[in-house]
Amino acid sequence: MIITLQFIGVLAGLILLHEIGHFIAARIFGVEVEEFGIGFPPKMLTLFKMGGTEYTLNWLPFGGFVRPKGEGDPDVPGGLAAAKPMVRIAVFLAGPFMNLLIAVIVYSIIFSQTGVPDWNTVEILAVDSNSPAEAAGLQAGDIVEYINDVTIDSDEALRDEVYANLEQTISIVYQRDGEEGEVSLVPRQNPPEGEGAIGIIMSNPMRKIGWFQALPMGAVATYHHCVAVLTIPAQLLRGTQGASRPVGFKGMHEIYQVATSQELIPEASVSVNILAFVVSVTVSLGILNLLPIPALDGGRILFALPELIFKRRISQRVQNITNSVSFVILIALLFYINILDFINPVSLP
Secondary structure (H helix, E strand, O other), X not given: OHHHHHHHHHHHHHHHHHHHHHHHHHHHOOOOEEEEEEEEEEEEEEEEEEOOEEEEEEEEEEEEEEEEOOOOOOOOOOOOOOOOHHHHHHHHHHHHHHHHHHHHHHHHHHXXXXXXXXXXXXXXXXXXXXXXXXXXXXXXXXXEEEEOOXXXXXXXXXXXXXXXXXXXXXXXXXXXXXXXXXXXXXOOOOOOOOOOXXXXXXXXXXXXXXXXXXXXXXXXXXXXXXXXXXXHHHHHHHOOOOOOOOOOHHHHHHHHHHHHOOOXXXXXXXHHHHHHHHHHHHHHHHHHHHOOOOOOHHHHHHHHHHHHHHOOOOOHHHHHHHHHHHHHHHHHHHHHHHHHHHHOOOOOO
């Protein structure tokens, strides 16, 4: 029960932050907001009124909503539909942008907790049995510093120096538990299949970084995550093996349960597992809402583009009808996805 409440809180919080993005942008650009709702209708009570906006608490605890003034009527002064196309686009973009900004922040927190690979340091992750490295006494965890007096500051540097001296004795200076050691060995010309010349698996040790240092990495990780989400529809259409399908509330709840049991990323802490779940949901929300589908933010942006480019507005009646029909189709699609969670559950670790 506690996990279910936590899951509802996480999901509702991310949806609410999406709506806060719309709300902030609307206020910045002078679009009046009639209601900011926490949860979905029916309305439970009005919390307070401020700046012309009614702040309400609603019975369905799944996020929230923003109701701009004149959202579907361009004849309402100070309303959203009456605003300039760039203003409308900015308001529509702000929700998905908020979700992706959250992803950057959460990824940065993850990196600040787990650390990042030190690409300038080469660590021995494992040593193959009956290999030159094992015979010389090298062990997992050793840091390789020099080979034949050549500084080893990358995986490539180690590999190049080893393969430049096949069947010749090389000297390896390493660090173990803060102390230096040195061994000699002969790299093999023809190692067993699946093994390297000296019989080690290389890695890069993790180094701790601060949250601000992690921000650029969080941005890069969010970008790659967005690209991965965008490729899912194409993978599904091609029938690519291993392509994942969209999941509904039941599937997300099961994934959250896996995260809380530290099985989503087994080597990471529970908090990092939960943060990984949060970033996955918020990126999906951001990208989904940017798709050029009527009723979604991306579709509404698509309707504003002709006015921006050609100075001609698509009939508001056409927009309203298209958005309404698309909304019904989206609800049906969401219903179908949620049914799939029961008849074809997602594969979990």
